Amino acid sequence: MRFTWFNLMPWPYLPDDFREKHRSVWVDIPNTLYDPRKGHFVYHQYMDQLEYAESLGFDGIGCNEHHQNGYGLMPSPNLIAAGLARRTSRAAICVIGNSIAGYNPPIRVAEEFAMLDVISGGRLVAGFPVGTPMDTNFCYGQIPALTRDKYGEAHDLIMKAWAEDEPFAFDGKYNQLRWVNCWPKPIQKPHPPIYIPGGGSIETWDFCLDHDYNYSYLSFYGYLRGKSLLDGYWERVARRGKDESPYRAAFAQIICVADTDAEAEALYAEHCLYFFNRCLHVFPPFADPPGYRTVNTIKYGALSQLRMEAQLIMQGLTWKQLVDERFIIAGSPETVRQQLEECITGLRIGHLFCLLHTGNMPDWKTRHSTKLFAEKVMPHLRHLWPEWKHDDRWWIHPMDERLHPEEGRPGAEKPRQEWRP
Amino acid sequence: MKTRTVETRKGCRCRVLEGGSGMPVVFLHGAGGLLADNPFLDRLASRYHVFAPELPGYGESTGEERLEDMLDFTLHGWDVVAALGLRRPHLVGHSMGGMIAAEMAAVAPSDLDRLVLVAAAGLWLEAHPIPDIFALLPAQLVELLFQDPERGQQLLTGGVDFSDMEAFKAFYLGQQRRLAMAGKILFPIPNRRVSKRLYRVTARTLVLWGAADRLIVPAYAEQWARLIPGATVRTIPDAGHMLPYEQPEAFVDALVRFLG
Numbered sequence: 001m002r003f004t005w006f007n008l009m010p011w012p013y014l015p016d017d018f019r020e021k022h023r024s025v026w027v028d029i030p031n032t033l034y035d036p037r038k039g040h041f042v043y044h045q046y047m048d049q050l051e052y053a054e055s056l057g058f059d060g061i062g063c064n065e066h067h068q069n070g071y072g073l074m075p076s077p078n079l080i081a082a083g084l085a086r087r088t089s090r091a092a093i094c095v096i097g098n099s100i101a102g103y104n105p106p107i108r109v110a111e112e113f114a115m116l117d118v119i120s121g122g123r124l125v126a127g128f129p130v131g132t133p134m135d136t137n138f139c140y141g142q143i144p145a146l147t148r149d150k151y152g153e154a155h156d157l158i159m160k161a162w163a164e165d166e167p168f169a170f171d172g173k174y175n176q177l178r179w180v181n182c183w184p185k186p187i188q189k190p191h192p193p194i195y196i197p198g199g200g201s202i203e204t205w206d207f208c209l210d211h212d213y214n215y216s217y218l219s220f221y222g223y224l225r226g227k228s229l230l231d232g233y234w235e236r237v238a239r240r241g242k243d244e245s246p247y248r249a250a251f252a253q254i255i256c257v258a259d260t261d262a263e264a265e266a267l268y269a270e271h272c273l274y275f276f277n278r279c280l281h282v283f284p285p286f287a288d289p290p291g292y293r294t295v296n297t298i299k300y301g302a303l304s305q306l307r308m309e310a311q312l313i314m315q316g317l318t319w320k321q322l323v324d325e326r327f328i329i330a331g332s333p334e335t336v337r338q339q340l341e342e343c344i345t346g347l348r349i350g351h352l353f354c355l356l357h358t359g360n361m362p363d364w365k366t367r368h369s370t371k372l373f374a375e376k377v378m379p380h381l382r383h384l385w386p387e388w389k390h391d392d393r394w395w396i397h398p399m400d401e402r403l404h405p406e407e408g409r410p411g412a413e414k415p416r417q418e419w420r421p
Numbered sequence: 422m423k424t425r426t427v428e429t430r431k432g433c434r435c436r437v438l439e440g441g442s443g444m445p446v447v448f449l450h451g452a453g454g455l456l457a458d459n460p461f462l463d464r465l466a467s468r469y470h471v472f473a474p475e476l477p478g479y480g481e482s483t484g485e486e487r488l489e490d491m492l493d494f495t496l497h498g499w500d501v502v503a504a505l506g507l508r509r510p511h512l513v514g515h516s517m518g519g520m521i522a523a524e525m526a527a528v529a530p531s532d533l534d535r536l537v538l539v540a541a542a543g544l545w546l547e548a549h550p551i552p553d554i555f556a557l558l559p560a561q562l563v564e565l566l567f568q569d570p571e572r573g574q575q576l577l578t579g580g581v582d583f584s585d586m587e588a589f590k591a592f593y594l595g596q597q598r599r600l601a602m603a604g605k606i607l608f609p610i611p612n613r614r615v616s617k618r619l620y621r622v623t624a625r626t627l628v629l630w631g632a633a634d635r636l637i638v639p640a641y642a643e644q645w646a647r648l649i650p651g652a653t654v655r656t657i658p659d660a661g662h663m664l665p666y667e668q669p670e671a672f673v674d675a676l677v678r679f680l681g
Contacts, residue, residue: 027556138556141609145601146489285556289608291601295594 001344001384002395004060004094005053005370006252006353009046009080010071012360013038014278018070024283025070026134033070042073045363047083051406052367053356054091056374059395060125062094062353064197064218066132067139071279071359078112085120089404092396093120096197096216096353097127101147102140105175106154107182110161114186121402122187125395127195127216128155130204133292134282145291148203150174162191193394195250200229201297205236208248214351214394216250220280222326223343226251230347246385247350247394253343254355256330257372264330267365268358269319272328275359276317328358333376340377344384351394422462426481427474429500433484437505438473441466444534445510446680447502448472449518452542452554452603453566453596454479457579461669468677472510474501478602480595485602491613494606495524499532511680512624513537515665516637517603520615523645526626527618535680536624538645539672540634540662545612549640555600555608568633568661576666619648626652627679631660631667655679 011034015021022029050061063080066072074080077095084093093116098109117124130151136142142150153172157180160168167181186192194213198204208215215233219226230249237244256272258264322328329339344352356373357366383389422440429435438455440462446469448462455475465471477497478485488497498521502510511534514522519541526536545551552565560570567573583589606613626649630642639656646652655675660668 137608143608144555144604146605283556285558289555289604290597290599291604293597295598298594298597 001381002059002247002351003378003381004062004092004351004353005050005058006062006064006094006096006355007046007050007357008071008355009042009063009073010275010279010359011073012042012274014070014274014360018278019281022281024286025279025281026066027068027138027283027286029068029070031068039073046073046357047080047087049357049363049366049370050080050084051087053370053374054088056371057378058091058354058374060092060094061088062096062125064096064127065099065129065135067135069134071275078116081116081124082119085116085123087406088123089121089402089406091123092125093123094125094195094353095127096125096195096218097129099129099131099136099140100154100158101131101142101151102136103154105177106157107161107175107177107180109154110158110182111184113158113192114162114182114184117186117188117192118184120398122192122398123396124186124188124192125195126192127197128158129197130201132199132287133289134286137289137292138286143291144289147292148201148294152207159191162186187399188397193396195394201293202232203294203297205233206240209237209240209242212242212393214248214250216252216351216353217347218252218353220252220254220276220327222328223251223253223347224326227346230349234348244348245350245388245391245393246344246348247388247391249347249349250351250353251343251347251349252353252355253340254328254358255336255340255369255373256328256356256358257333257336257369257377258330259332259372261331261335264332264335265319265323268330268361268369271359271361271365272322272330273317273319273359276322276327279359333372336373337377337380340381341384344381350385350388350391422459422466422471422473427501427504429484429497429504431484431487431497431500433477433482433487433497433500435477435482435484435501435504436475436480437501438462438475439471441469441471443469444680445470445472445505445507446676447474447505447507447510447512449498449512449514449522450475450479451516451518451540452600452607453577454599456576456666458576459666461665461672464669464673465676469511469680472505472507474505476602479599485598488602489605491524491606491615494521495528498522498525499529502532509534511535511537513539513676514541515539516662517542517607517611519543520606520611520613523615523619523622523649524613526624527615527621530621530623533624536622536626536649537629537676537679538626539629540631540637540664541628541641541645542607542611542637543613543615544641544644544648545610546640546644549638551611551637553609554636555604565636566662568631568659568667573661573663573667576663616648619645620650622649627675628652628654629664629672629675630654630656631662631664632656632658633660634662634664636662
């Protein structure tokens, strides 16, 4: 079992009345709510936390891409990853990922990911999301009904650019490049492990299976709600005659660990509620532009996935609901262990993206939760999937003799005193 | 009106409402498609031979995957005219249909008789940004489309009872499919640079607008008239963006006065 410490990088200063005053945390959130001087400290705090996670033995550290988004401060996750590549030397750097339909030309992603793989000594996990409609359509102007097609072309271009040893011409529908010649190329051959984060489009399953990529279901609604989708995925895996390695799948889960269940509530409730009540407050039409989801996907989800409904669930959530309905896994190490085992085996996942920083959680609490997880939870779950323990098809293959550029520098293992403005 | 299906040479199958006799008039619908009732078409058919084709992706029309960009939509318009066997019809386009009709008139100026642009999309004025129809709640959309939103709601849904989940689902899926198609030429900004090509239009042109259009405000009518040689503007009171549906009589009267 592999664990990646993941930070969504939320803006922690959304006002108390954010939900009442503003219609969306995403796309048209007033950018006057962002304060770059505070942002300076926030970025460093979050990047420190990612480095801290490596020092505690997490297998990977990760971030993703969002635009115009109050809960995601990474329009360019590659910049964050570049910083991490210089400050770590062991953990996988999981960029989950670049929304390649929005890059013009997408060869830029082939180049930047190759740079990251080279700087990190072969530690890049490369994510290729189709991109949320908020990001790809409303912020980056891509036509919803053509997004998936454009995504497919961008993917083909990037993979070919990594594979070919000679310059080639690419005559695409959306990209015409007479001289494609990726320079530099990644260390990992034939390419870094590819993760396809999905929000719930069933077309993504076949895409993953066609290419043997990892399917990562990134949901904030927990494993009980994630189950029907992953069951569908595994059915598809079986029907396609693929092996059932749990490493074909990953899941993201919000996790809070404290010494006791009661302490978990006392420490983390306000930050989790901040996340669910403010950070997930999205104007429903931004989540569902016509054409983004295919008719098949809409039918599969029937109306249960209507984003409107999701917004209704968010209203007036309590800690008890979050915990009871397993939106989050929170409590003592024992509680978290039990529930996570249920999550991991129930979904049949080999990779867990651990969201151990949530909402506006302060640094010390994040570290407290992370440390308890690393010491008292992770070791007990490592040995799930014993029959697949040698399966490294979906993991990094770094150079053995690589540099350790972080050594001899002031450590991220201790929290900074000066980050709070 | 009766319905028939034509297949274009490209392989799209389109349902066409057809009625009346006389001079051929082709009506191109807007992004929402033809509604359940289209009384203005019946009225128009009492004087002309009316054809109202539905775009692929709308209703029973198929082949939407074959049309991806503005040129595809434009040539599809002419392919349908050819499939119907029409020569030099009048073209009347509403909203997105106006955008397509204007493009058709620019690429093949000799192939139509007269051109009527009704609350046409296709231009962009920085001083009058058009609301993003892809990011609206249903109630907001109705507010923008109709002068009288309450009546508009009924017209738009064709009396479907949304407390019936199956009926709602069917409507929702249809709407997703229609707007997915419309997005190919309207998203994210409904401007595919027809303004650069309008100098080519030689058809006599009428620009028809609802005075209370809140979606594409009447300032756009003036802009069309500035860009199309010799075009005239006519504004109809007590009508919003869905002018043909809100004021069918005044709408048809204006057409008759112009088309003769």
